[in-house]
Amino acid sequence: MRDARLTDEPARMAALERYQVLDTPAEPAFDRITQLVRAILGVPICAVSLIDNDRQWFKSHPGLDVSETPRGVAFCDHTIRDRIPMIVNDASADLRFSANPLVTGDPNIRSYAGVPLSTADGYNIGSLCAIDTVPRMFDPAQIAILENLGGLVVEQLELRRIADRDHLSGALTRRAFLAEIDKQISLFQRHQRPASLLLLDIDHFKQVNDTHGHPAGDVVIRAVAERCRQLKRPSDMFGRLGGEEFALLMPEAGAQEAGAAAQRFCDAIAALDIPHAPPLRVTASFGIADIGPDRTSSGAWLAAADAALYAAKHGGRNRVAIAKSDGAQPD
Known part of the structure; x- marks a missing residue:
């Protein structure tokens, strides 16, 4: 049976909003993860991408000059629809993406590997993705590394949420x-x-x-x-x-x-x-x-x-x- 949590958009958005992370400044904990992905996988671009109602917003995005894109062009919007990584070896030859402005123009995406960021209650709020400007294959070991680092992203989001409350007053820190x-x-x-x-x-x-x-x-x-x-x-x-x-x-x-x-x-x-x-x-x-x-x-x-x-x-x-x-x- 299809996992209902993959199609329950109101609940998915509620899960994302609990983290209170959209439009917040860059944070070293997330930047270290994306820089590690770039170094290990040898890609020029990596992003922690979160899918809002109508946009894709990047918490960390080394190699990208923008902090958000419309949701309609986001590769990540496809990634969150499943439980497994999404791999695109050559975007220009993939009917889903060949006419995508992110493929035909900057940043000239050719290959993509994204793993869904899944909350403890099972909602995919975004992805950790590795992007290259040339066609390429991502081997199983690289995908496994990406999945493990994606788990670290979710852990950081959880730690961030817990640390947001003042212990004495219950107010935001x-x-x-x-x-x-x-x-x-x-x-x-x-x-x-x-x-x-x-x-x-x-x-x-x-x-x-x-x-x-x-x-x-x-x-x-x-x-x-x-x-x-x-x-x-x-x-x-x-x-x-x-x-x-x-x-x-x-x-x-x-x-x-x-x-x-x-x-x-x-x-x-x-x-x-x-x-x-x-x-x-x-x-x-x-x-x-x-x-x-x-x-x-x-x-x-x-x-x-x-x-x-x-x-x-x-x-x-x-x-x-x-x-x-x-x-x-x-x-």
């Missing part, structure tokens, strides 16, 4: 949150989609640690993080940037909408009775910056939100400040 910022910037650059970045800092947190001890500080961190998770939208990304500082990434939200959300968060945190003897009360300050042409790097966007956060702190704490897009002082 700083690294994982910055990756989400980079993805949102990429969406803005391609489609001009709005988004806002919200930074929040627990007021006078050092006093909590100094007066009640670090275990009490940990209780405060968990309580504030839990309240933020309860209030955020399903599409929002919540991260801990370090210490008592958190961040919320709000897709499809302008500065005013984010400001209204931040005020709800601010009021809810101030109303918390945090379990302790006696119960603890804290407040938080918020800085907001929406994305824009002058905020198309994670550093620039964070700096704008951080300036607004500083204004909220300087203005008396337990309040919200919104960065102006023209560089003027935040409201």
